[in-house]
Amino acid sequence: MRSPLGHPVGLSLGTAVALCGALTTCRFPTAPPLPPGAEVITPPAVYARWWAMTESCSGVRGPFQDVTFFEIPGVSDFESVGRRVVGYWTSAGDQIVLAGNAVLDGGSVRHEMLHALIRIGGHPRDQYLEKCAGVVDCGAACIADAGSAPPADPTALTILPSSLEVTTEISPAAPTSDRDGGFFVVRVAVRNTLQRPVIAKLSPTTTARALSFQYDVRGLTGGTVGAEVALDPSVVTFAPGEVKRQYFDFAIGNDLPGRRLPPGTYTVVGAYGSHRSDAAAVTVGP
Ligand SMILES: [Zn+2]
Structure with a gap:
């Protein structure tokens, strides 16, 4: 966070x-x-x-x-x-x-x-x-x-995140220390597949702020999770066919909560609200 x-x-x-x-x-x-x-x-x-x-x-x-x-x-x-x-x-x-x-x-x-x-x-x-x-x-x-977000389209349909398409991509696909210092991004994308505007209903959390984009990274040596808090209404309003995305930066290192991953193979799952993408795999470093 x-x-x-x-x-x-x-x-x-x-x-x-x-x-x-x-x-x-x-x-x-x-x-x-x-x-x-x-x-x-x-x-x-x-x-x-x-x-x-x-x-x-x-x-x-x-x-x-x-x-x-x-x-x-x-x-x-x-x-x-x-x-x-x-x-x-x-x-x-x-x-x-x-x-x-x-x-x-x-x-x-x-x-x-x-x-x-x-x-x-x-x-x-x-x-x-x-x-x-x-x-x-x-x-x-x-x-x-x-300044204020524009008002939501009054014709928008309120939907659950499970009705949206969520995908996770890792770039570069095989990060190594000698390339840009070992940095890579996990890109979580969410797409409104409908031909009409929608508003996603994110689950409220105990902190009263809903979580929008999330990641869950797991490897043999451990894992880490993190999320963005939905601070602005625009994160839940989608035009027909609109794609929103969030980039989470990672690097090779030795600090899992700080998104510095020891070399190894990891399973990466992105999510939007409660809706998880298919798992992606990444081999990190050295
Ligand atoms: Zn500024």
Whole structure:
């Protein structure tokens, strides 16, 4: 499960000027001041793939090499413009600044990459919650910034997840450490096979939030499960024939709950609501 991400809506000119007055190393107007401890990083190999994924979902292409990445080592979030955030993008200098613990979190990194591609500090709903839903994280703050979801089609039929088609794919199909650092994605897709709009009725959970996309990965050395919480109504409304998908990032490693799998063969099952896909198999690494 993921915690809601906070992402600022971009530094305003006035804010940047105010910050500059108090700092000794001021880079404005080239770029707003970096948070304390921020260091330039060489983008991990998998970033090129994550950039391409974000280009693909958004329909916007841009030069990856123009972005400068920074991390703040050893933190899960940091303060930016008075808010705790996991990361931010700024057009000045085309910088992406990430909490160190989020540097290899695909959903968070792709969230900032989407800002860099669309050149917008805010969170337009058509990108963050429609075209790139399931590719980039969009937590509570992002959803609030995106504004209300459009009302559901009044002619939509309410159905159970079992009436939808759920499939699971793994890419690359045989991940190895020497390819993009061993990263791979489990893509869970759900399709409305009907020629009419539907609303999926997800089972409520004890936490009062329903689970949408889920994964269940099992191997000889153990397994791990995880899920997305349905935070935005758009995750349950389907146009005729619509496909929604969620990418879960994994890598080779030794931390099952952290989605770092020791080399071996695994059975992977995705689900949407209570409806599970057929099992897929993957041989991971070394
Ligand atoms: Zn953001």
